Amino acid sequence: MARLVKLYDQIEHIKEQFFIRNRIAEENRQKENAAAVKIQSWFHGCRERAYLRYLHRNATVIQKTWRAFSARRYFRQRVKVAYCLMNLNFYNEMAVKIQKTWRGYYVRRYVHNYYARKSYLENLAKKNEQVRKELEELAEQQKRERERLAIEREEKEKYMQAQRLHFLLSTKQRPGVFNSPFRSEPDEMELRLRTVKPLRARSAPKERAVDQQPSGFLSSIERLPPIHKTPQGPFRPAAEVQRQRQRPLEPSLRVATSITALEEAREELRQREWGTRLIDQPFLPFSKDHRNKEHEAFLHTHSPYHQNAYGTKYFREENKVQGKKPFKTVFTTCHVFDKFGRFYSNAGKIV
Amino acid sequence: MSQKQILQAFEQYQRERMKFAQTVAELATRHQNIETLQSAGVMSLLRPLLLDAVPSIQQSAALAIGRLASYNDDLAEAVVKGGILPQLIDSLGDKNLFYKKAAAFVLRAVAKHSPELAQAVVDCGGLDALVICLEEFDPGVKEAAAWALGYIARHNDSLAQAVVDAGAVPLLVLCLQEPEIALKRISASTLSDICKHSPELAQSVVDTGAIAHLARMTLSSDAKLKRHVYSTLGQISRHSVDLAEMVVEAEIFPNALPSLKDPDEYVRKNISTLMREITKHTPELAQMIVNAGGVAAVIDYLGDSRGNVRLPGIMMLGYVAAHSENLAMAVIVSKGVPQLAICLAEETEDHMKAATVWALGQIGHHTPEHARVVALSNLLPKLLSLYLDTQSSEDLQVKAKKSLKSILQKCTYLPALEPLLYDAPSNVLKHVLCQFSKVLPHDSKARRLFVTSGGLKKVQEIKAEPGSPLQEHINTIITCYPEEIVRYYSPGYSEELLERIENYQPV
Incomplete structure (x- = not known):
């Protein structure tokens, strides 16, 4: 109770104090409020900053992890590419090396082979030489042939000339025109004239056909009547008739051949053989050994070599195989005439 | 007046006609008589004689017309304008050999002057008649017909095509196989005239198997025949690679080389032309000729001949050398360059020099080695002088410059x-x-x-x-x-x- 009393005692004081304190509080409110705000703001600021720092730190961790990851990925990519590139370059280089070696080899071996070319050119030169020589020879030969022909022709012409001029040959008594006495030697023509036989007169042509034709043919011409130049009547012109008469006989081969032609030919052959024979009696070998010589048959031929006597000595087929018996019939013979003369008499009677 | 006297008058008339035709034919052989004959109106007088009842008069008249027409194209034109050709061609079918020969001669004489006249012969149906004559038995008639066909085909592409279309080629090839040399010659020359125009015509000749027969005839001893045969082969092979290969496949090559030594210069010229036409196509063909020793033979031939005959040989060397450096080396190894230098010194005509200069350029432009050989023959100053010479033709100057340049660039x-x-x-x-x-x-x-x-x-x-x-x-x-x-x-x-x-x- 005391306490209450004490309180009651002090109530006035408390009231006063209350007002005082209220006033003081009112007075300081603004200031305190500002201080509190300041404190609070500082604190909030600190807290926020800490939180932000925390967030930043986290973001950095995330970022650095990501960046490291992607950078590593990129790097690996780069390395792979670089490696590929290096390989590629290396392989290319090696391929070039192989290719260039092979190409060089191939070209030298097959395309521009120096030695092949050289030998080809050498061979070509040789071949050319050969062709040249052959052509030269051929041309030479042709030229010689032509010259020979020309000389022959000339010779023939000169010969004909000489034949024609044979009457200018000098005689013992009088020198000819080609044999001038004022010159030391006779003309070339003179020498030629001496060797040449004179041309025969054209008036007597040699009739060769006469010998071959049967006698009596030519003589018939003489017996024919003369031909008038201008025939009177329906006759053929004179020239045609003349031609008809002059036409040589064209006998068949059989008529043209002499009946003794064979004998003549034989005689001629004999004469020729006699003329060309060197010795009359032929040399014979001194031993007779060669006669006994057996003929050696070929391995591959079947027939023994000997003259077939068929047709010269006998006309029957000889059995080549000795041991073989002649052919026998196995059929019975026909009995119709077996009993002929035994069972039947001449008069047809049974005996 | 008796019957005999009347007949005598006719006989005399006939004899005089005959005499006239023969005299004109005789006179027409001389060149100086032609003008007088022409001014005397010989054509109009001869024309009725072509229709004469007596064959020998017809024949003499045809002969006279042929001789006249062969002199100049005015007379030939007069024959065409006079309407003589249809008569001749009509009667070509059913007359005797001599008349056919004379008629073919007239056609030949007309056709030889110009393409228009030849066309006139074709328009009158001359080709068919001539082709029928080719089937005749007598070689003389065949020869005359082949000759006329050759003169027609010679002028241009379309005329030659007309001859081919008339079916002349197989018959000509048959004529080649006849034994008569003259007929062979003429038919070979006709084939050559046909082939020269275009690849198609040459192909149509080749299709009849002419090459085998021609190749067989290259070994004949007759110079004129060989001329024509080689010319035909050359004309065939000039058109295309295929044709040239077909000619080569007939195996003419090592065997034909002796003809380069032939005494007849046209044979030599034609075979070198043939070789030129073959080598110009491909390196393989050129190589074939080189391997057969053809280049050496041609170089020798250049040494043997003078003047225009050398031209195909020189061009052949150029063509061979142009193909590859190996072939050019082959020409050098065959001693071609000194021979060409001799040709260059000896020849006076500009086109020959131009060809030689071109060939040298082809030889020298491959490698320094080639150029060195050309330079060693002392040809560079010569080329330069030809280039600088104001007397030389433009073509020669251009060729000399080109060759000189190409050789210098390698030398x-x-x-x-x-x-x-x-x-x-x-x-x-x-x-x-x-x-x-x-x-x-x-x-x-x-x-x-x-x-x-x-x-x-x-x-x-x-x-x-x-x-x-x-x-x-x-x-x-x-x-x-x-x-x-x-x-x-x-x-x-x-x-x-x-x-x-x-x-x-x-x-």
Whole structure:
């Protein structure tokens, strides 16, 4: 109770104090409020900053992890590419090396082979030489042939000339025109004239056909009547008739051949053989050994070599195989005439 | 008046006609009579005689007309205008051999002058009649018909095509197989005239198997036949590779080479033409000819002949050399260059020189080795003089320049190039100096020689526009030498020295 009393005692004081304190509080409110705000703001600021720092730190961790990851990925990519590139370059280089070696080899071996070319050119030169020589020879030969022909022709012409001029040959008594006495030697023509036989007169042509034709043919011409130049009547012109008469006989081969032609030919052959024979009696070998010589048959031929006597000595087929018996019939013979003369008499009677 | 007297009058008339026709035919053989005959109106008088009842008069009249027509184209035209051709062609079918021969002769004489006249013969149906004559038994008639066909086909493509269309080619090939030499000659020449125009015509001749027969005839001994045969083969092979190969496949090659030594120059010319036509197509064909020794034979042939006959041989060498450097080397190995040099010196006509120059260019333009051979034959100054000669034709100048340029661009043989320094114009000098500028930096011996022979001095005397390729080449050459040498050989050096003596004051 005391306490209450004490309180009651002090109530006035408390009231006063209350007002005082209220006033003081009112007075300081603004200031305190500002201080509190300041404190609070500082604190909030600190807290926020800490939180932000925390967030930043986290973001950095995330970022650095990501960046490291992607950078590593990129790097690996780069390395792979670089490696590929290096390989590629290396392989290319090696391929070039192989290719260039092979190409060089191939070209030298097959395309521009120096030695092949050289030998080809050498061979070509040789071949050319050969062709040249052959052509030269051929041309030479042709030229010689032509010259020979020309000389022959000339010779023939000169010969004909000489034949024609044979009457200018000098005689013992009088020198000819080609044999001038004022010159030391006779003309070339003179020498030629001496060797040449004179041309025969054209008036007597040699009739060769006469010998071959049967006698009596030519003589018939003489017996024919003369031909008038201008025939009177329906006759053929004179020239045609003349031609008809002059036409040589064209006998068949059989008529043209002499009946003794064979004998003549034989005689001629004999004469020729006699003329060309060197010795009359032929040399014979001194031993007779060669006669006994057996003929050696070929391995591959079947027939023994000997003259077939068929047709010269006998006309029957000889059995080549000795041991073989002649052919026998196995059929019975026909009995119709077996009993002929035994069972039947001449008069047809049974005996 | 008796019957006999009346008949005598007729007989006399006939005899006189005969005499007239024969006399005109006789007179027409002389050249100087033609004008008089023409002015006397011989054509109009002969024309009725062609329709005469007596065959021998007809024949003489045809002969006379043929002879007249063969002299000049006025008379031939008169024959065409006079309407003689249809008569002749009508009667070509059913008359005797002699008349046919004479008629074919007239057709030939008319057709030979110009394409228009030949066309006139074709328009009158002459081809069919002539082709029928080719089937005749008598070789003389065949010959005359083949000859006329050849004259018709000679002019141009369409006429030759008309001859082919008339079916003449198989018959001509049959004629080739006849034993008569004259007939063979004429039919070969006709085939040649047909083939020369176009590949199709040549192909149509080849299709009848003519090549085998022609190839067999190359070995004949008759020069004129060989002329025509080789000319035909040449005309066939000139058109295309296929045709040329077919000709080669007939195995004429090593066997035909002896004909290059034939005494007849046209045989030689025609076979070298044939070889030219074959080699120009492909390197393989050229190689074939080279391997058969054809080049050596042709070079020998160039040595044997003179003048125009050489032309195909020279061109053949050019064609062979143009194909590849190997073939050009083959020409060189066969001693072709000295022979061409001889040809160049001997020939006087410009087109021959042009061909030779072209062939040399083809030989020399492959490698330095080739160019060296050409240069060693001392041909470069000759080419230069031909190029600079105002007398030479434009074609020759162009060819000489081209050849010279192509050889110079390959030539590294400096002693041959040096003479050109002194008398070449600047457009040639450019190439010469280019070669020097390429060689001198790498060859000390050549540098020394170049100085001692006075080349360096000459080079410094050349006035070139600054910046031109010529100047560049000069600079390259000068940089190969030390400065003193260059100064020593510079144009005004002696005066400079003398000046220094004058200015020198002895102390």
